């Protein structure tokens with residue numbers, strides 16, 4: 145019998161380094177939402193990529209930053225959990241920011257892992273001459289399997305990186321079916337697409353205090369999906385901003401999310417959004433467990 149290989153690769157890094165962009169580029173489709181704001185990804189999201197006969201199970205994780213709130217702690221905790229299960233760790237660094245204190249802290253956490261790799265991302269946005277000193281310093285900091293120079297956005301350097309990661313996957317039966325696939329629950333995925341549009345259209349801090357939940361999905365006889373989602377906000381003031389004048393803002397969010405759902409899934413859909421003030425949502429266990437986060441007292 146031919147040998148099979150399968151293993152987990154945790155994609156970790158500071159918030160906004162481009163981890164989700166990389167995950168999507170590897171899969172050739174949207175798995176994980178992306179925004180120009182920090183702290184976009186909230187939970188671990190998995191996708192399966194076959195490289196020849198080798199199965200790579202990528203885990204996109206919430207970015208690491210100094211946690212303040214309970215939600216922040218749960219997010220950073222999820223990223224750390226992914227590390228302990230990983231057969232390889234891929235640290236993503238935003239080359240335009242270089243080796244920050246957060247990066248140093250992360251290197252300390254991962255340096256004893258048996259397979260650690262690092263990718264300097266956003267190389268499209270920086271001069272080559274500025275990359276070399278960063279790579280040289282990285283070389284002194286940990287025993288990397290390799291240092292990759294990539295642009296997740298421009299799909300540069302990714303194929304070589306996949307080949308290198310594939311070589312360290314352990315011999316194992318396939319842990320998932322041997323096809324490229326995404327392992328994200330449908331309701332969570334639908335809610336994430338809406339949350340992404342909130343990050344796009346609503347400014348400043350507000351998106352961090354919002355949670356989106358898919359409450360119900362119905363299919364009518366023509367195969368059209370009716371998707372009901374609740375947008376939880378922390379105050380009446382926040383609700384006003386999300387809804388906008390005459391409902392304009394909510395309409396913009398809903399239309400963009402619906403188009404995205406239709407594009408991603410190749411279906412027709414109606415999206416019904418309800419904004420609800422739930423001041424205490426950040427302290428309710430169900431709002432964590434639904435997303436696969438651990439709720440700590």
Ligand SMILES: Nc1nc2c(ncn2[C@@H]2O[C@H](COP(=O)(O)OP(=O)(O)OP(=O)(O)O)[C@@H](O)[C@H]2O)c(=O)[nH]1
Pocket residue numbers: 157158159160161162163164165166177178179180181182183184185186205206207208265266267268269294295296297298
């Ligand atoms: N120029 C450039 N921008 C990039 C690249 N990769 C990602 N970005 C941008 O960086 C921003 C953050 O990207 P994300 O993929 O959401 O980053 P993340 O690491 O998943 O962030 P969190 O989920 O908040 O931890 C977005 O505006 C991306 O478009 C790249 O290769 N080049």
Ligand SMILES: [Mg+2]
Pocket residue numbers: 163164165176177178184185205206207
């Ligand atoms: Mg992300």
